[in-house]
Amino acid sequence: MTTIDVNKMIMLWEQVFNVEGLDNSSDFFDLGGHSLLAWRILQSVEEDCGVELPIDLLFNYPTIGEFTAAVYEAHGNNG
Known part of the structure; x- marks a missing residue:
């Protein structure tokens, strides 16, 4: 499992x-x-990352920075 950073997300x-x-x-x-x-x-x-995310996460956090932070938080809660 890998943590995704903003550069990788970009x-x-x-x-x-x-x-x-x-x-x-x-x-x-x-x-x-x-x-x-x-x-x-x-x-x-x-x-x-090995984390399954709901599609609304991207719709609620539409910038790369916001989405990356949300993924990081979800990753921490699930991994």
Whole structure:
């Protein structure tokens, strides 16, 4: 089980959205995020961290920084 940090999350989002230059304030919805992309992000985080996350976590914490903090908290509570 791996802890995901903001730099790793940025790289993951850049892969999912096929863009470069994202930072911790990049917003899922501003990038054109939708449920299929949310699922891809959640699957990648689950593979990396071994923690299963609800899709609404991404919708409630839509920036990379907020989402990373929420994942870290969930990871700590589950791992």
